[in-house]
Amino acid sequence: MKIELAVGALAALAQESRLSVFRLLVQVGKEGIAAGVLGERLGIPPATLSFHLKTLTHAKLIKSRTEGRFVIYSANYAEMDKLIAYLTEHCCAGDSAQCSPIKKC
Amino acid sequence: MKIELAVGALAALAQESRLSVFRLLVQVGKEGIAAGVLGERLGIPPATLSFHLKTLTHAKLIKSRTEGRFVIYSANYAEMDKLIAYLTEHCCAGDSAQCSPIKKC
C-alpha cells in the first residue's frame, strides 16, 4: 500500500459522521444498506451524507451498487484489512513473539 | 473507545509526515528513537516535526521520555490495538467465520 492511499483512507475516517457511517457499514455486513437508511439512522441530512459517502467511496473504504432508486452502500473489508496491515507492518522491531496475527475480514 | 478519541487518532495519522513518523516508531519497537533522529531520517524540519509529534502525542498514539537533552519517542502499541479493534468491532454482521483474530502488539 502506498502512503498516499493510506493517508486518504485515514483522512476519510477522521471525521465523526464518516467514521459512524463506516462502522455501521462494517457491522451491517456485505449486503449493505441504502443511503437513506444510513442518513436516518445517523441523523445526517441528505446533502451532508452524500458528501461524506463520496469521500469514503473515493478512499475505497466503501462501495455502492444501485438497486432501483436506492443506492446501497457496503464496507470494503479488503481495503480495511490493507490499511490495518499497513499501520502495523514490521511492528515491534521484528519481535513477532509479541504480535498476534492480523485482523482479516 | 469513544468516537472522539478514535477520530482524534485517525486525524493524527491522516497526514503524510505523521503517518511516516508513526510507522517508523511502530517498526523501531518500544525502545524508541530521539526526535532529531526521526527528523533526520524523514527529512522534516525541527519546528514542523515538533508540531507533528505534539499532535501524535495528544492523540495518545506515541509517547516520549527525556534522556539527558534527548527526547525519545516511541509508539503506543496499546492505543493502536484499541483503534483497530474499534474500527473492526462487530464486523461482518456477526458472521465470525469470515473474521480472523484481531491484531495485537
Place this chain on the structure above:
DNA sequence: TTAACATTTCCATAATATTGGAAACGTAGA
C-alpha cells in the same frame, strides 16, 4: 407522461490544519 421519492451536485460560508523561520528553552560538558 406525470407525480412521488431517493440521492447527488452546486455553492458560499465558516472552521480547521499545515508549514517552517526565528526565537526561546533546557540540558550537558568544560
Place this chain on the structure above:
DNA sequence: TCTACGTTTCCAATATTATGGAAATGTTAA
C-alpha cells in the same frame, strides 16, 4: 558560568475541509 546542542514554542501566511439549503438528476409506479 559559558557555550554548544537538541528540542519546542510562537507566529502569520496558506491551504484544506465541513456544512446544509436549494436545485438538479434519476428511478419507479400509475
